Amino acid sequence: MSESTSSDxxxxxxxxxxxxxxxxxxxxxxxxxxxxxxxxxxxPDAQYLYGLFLYTGEGGTSIDxxxxxxxxxxxxxxxxxxADIVSKEIGRNPxxxxxxxxxxxxxxxxxxxxxCSRLFDLYDNGAECVKKDHAEAIRWYxxxxxxxxxxxxxxxxxxxxxxxxxxxxxxxxxxxxKEAAENGSASAMYRIGKMYDEGLCxxxxxxxxxxxxxxxxxxxGDADAQFAMGCIHSMPRTKYTDDREAARxxxxxxxxxxxxxxxxxxxxxxxxxxVPRDPSLAVKWLERSCEGDYQQAMxxxxxxxxxxxxxxxxxxxxxxWFTVAANRCNGYAQYALGCMYGSGYYYEQNDAEAQKWFRxxxxxxxxxxxxCLGCLCYEGRGMEKNPEExxxxxxxxxxxxHPAAKAFLGMMKVSGTGTAQDIEEGLRILNESAETGYYEAxxxxxxxxxxxxxxxxxxxxxxRFLNQAAKQGDPDAMALLNRIKTERSR
Numbered sequence: 001m002s003e004s005t006s007s008d009x010x011x012x013x014x015x016x017x018x019x020x021x022x023x024x025x026x027x028x029x030x031x032x033x034x035x036x037x038x039x040x041x042x043x044p045d046a047q048y049l050y051g052l053f054l055y056t057g058e059g060g061t062s063i064d065x066x067x068x069x070x071x072x073x074x075x076x077x078x079x080x081x082x083a084d085i086v087s088k089e090i091g092r093n094p095x096x097x098x099x100x101x102x103x104x105x106x107x108x109x110x111x112x113x114x115x116c117s118r119l120f121d122l123y124d125n126g127a128e129c130v131k132k133d134h135a136e137a138i139r140w141y142x143x144x145x146x147x148x149x150x151x152x153x154x155x156x157x158x159x160x161x162x163x164x165x166x167x168x169x170x171x172x173x174x175x176x177x178k179e180a181a182e183n184g185s186a187s188a189m190y191r192i193g194k195m196y197d198e199g200l201c202x203x204x205x206x207x208x209x210x211x212x213x214x215x216x217x218x219x220x221g222d223a224d225a226q227f228a229m230g231c232i233h234s235m236p237r238t239k240y241t242d243d244r245e246a247a248r249x250x251x252x253x254x255x256x257x258x259x260x261x262x263x264x265x266x267x268x269x270x271x272x273x274x275v276p277r278d279p280s281l282a283v284k285w286l287e288r289s290c291e292g293d294y295q296q297a298m299x300x301x302x303x304x305x306x307x308x309x310x311x312x313x314x315x316x317x318x319x320x321w322f323t324v325a326a327n328r329c330n331g332y333a334q335y336a337l338g339c340m341y342g343s344g345y346y347y348e349q350n351d352a353e354a355q356k357w358f359r360x361x362x363x364x365x366x367x368x369x370x371x372c373l374g375c376l377c378y379e380g381r382g383m384e385k386n387p388e389e390x391x392x393x394x395x396x397x398x399x400x401x402h403p404a405a406k407a408f409l410g411m412m413k414v415s416g417t418g419t420a421q422d423i424e425e426g427l428r429i430l431n432e433s434a435e436t437g438y439y440e441a442x443x444x445x446x447x448x449x450x451x452x453x454x455x456x457x458x459x460x461x462x463x464r465f466l467n468q469a470a471k472q473g474d475p476d477a478m479a480l481l482n483r484i485k486t487e488r489s490r
Contacts, residue, residue, distance in 0.1 A: 018030045048086070050071060097129050108140055120141040153177070168201045173201055181216075226261065247275045250264045259289045260296075263296060271310060290324070299330060302333070319340065339354070342354035342376075354372075371397040387419075404440060409429055442465045446463070446469065447462070459488075
């Protein structure tokens with residue numbers, strides 16, 4: 001390092017000391033003077049700082065925004081990130097808007113905690129006048145963290161833990177989260193527990209250490225930690241398994257409005273797990289979870305109300321929560337609504353409405369809806385008959401292993417209905433479905449071998465498939481078996 005370079009960098013360091021508003025050496029005029037000297041020595045960071053002084057007129061300088069902009073451009077070209085941000089903002093913002101940002105920025109560079117906090121919010125969230133920049137946000141919030149702002153310590157630790165806008169850095173994450181935890185942040189305690197629980201940021205998973213931190217956070221009132229402890233106590237066959245303690249932890253989180261905990265507590269009351277079975281408390285907590293927008297609760301609670309399983313049967317509540325979940329693009333809820341409209345449960349029977357809900361779910365890949373939509377297309381319910389579209393939906397559901405869709409698709413391929421005829425492929429698909437025990441496929445195969453229209457007639461094989469279907473109570477298979485017996489007795 002040359003003597004002049006060392007001297008220039010010393011000027012910049014001295015400038016920073018004079019700019020620190022809590023330092024006994026704080027002197028903004030001397031800071032501006034040192035920044036000017038450093039800028040003259042072409043130190044990019046000093047050019048950036050002196051540009052701020054010239055732009056705002058702080059430190060006894062005269063406002064010279066043209067020169068300030070030139071210094072920002074020079075510093076940005078030499079790799080100063082802060083200067084690059086400012087230079088782009090100057091080119092984008094009206095002067096009055098940029099002036100407010102620059103006044104806030106120079107206060108931030110003086111380590112003014114209030115200004116740094118406001119700058120963090122601006123760059124963390126993005127605004128009309130600045131672009132979202134998590135790295136810049138962390139730079140400002142670090143000042144707050146270093147001044148014992150617990151929320152800043154917790155937030156910065158989390159950002160380093162998850163790599164939010166910065167490279168993941170376990171050492172920095174742990175440092176700031178532990179400082180926040182020592183300052184009483186239950187959220188930071190929870191995040192350390194989560195780090196060990198899930199192995200975040202290259203941490204070796206360690207459930208014992210995770211439980212230690214989760215418990216600290218739970219005792220300090222953190223609802224997420226209470227929920228996590230409830231889940232750990234719900235795990236089967238571990239040293240932590242304890243249904244009563246799980247229910248207690250879920251209860252504490254539920255009382256704070258934690259929607260997933262409310263769902264778990266409701267299910268525990270529904271089935272008497274860790275608490276006495278109580279349908280009324282089950283309904284109370286499941287409804288609260290639904291109101292908290294937890295979709296799993298909406299679907300499960302609606303199902304329970306529809307079937308009268310563990311809670312009183314209530315089609316009105318079932319319809320309500322299926323509809324809410326369906327409008328949030330939950331495929332199973334859309335399928336359930338399609339079934340309710342198609343079968344006339346609670347709602348007046350309406351094939352067009354059923355078709356609408358089945359189609360929405362089918363287009364998102366919900367397999368049962370794909371099958372049901374195929375049936376409506378095939379039968380012409382709620383629409384014109386469309387065997388080609390029916391075959392397409394049966395094909396998609398069959399690809400996901402739906403046995404009834406396979407049975408329909410196989411039969412359509414054998415007969416060439418709605419799709420190119422391929423007897424061999426159709427028989428293969430029918431056999432796949434029959435092997436799963438699906439009675440319709442067994443009946444179709446029995447019928448095909450009995451009639452001998454598409455394959456060589458084979459009565460023993462026909463009877464074998466028809467017997468399989470008849471044992472499951474299929475009336476068509478029973479009727480065809482009786483017909484075969486009558487024919488053979490003649």
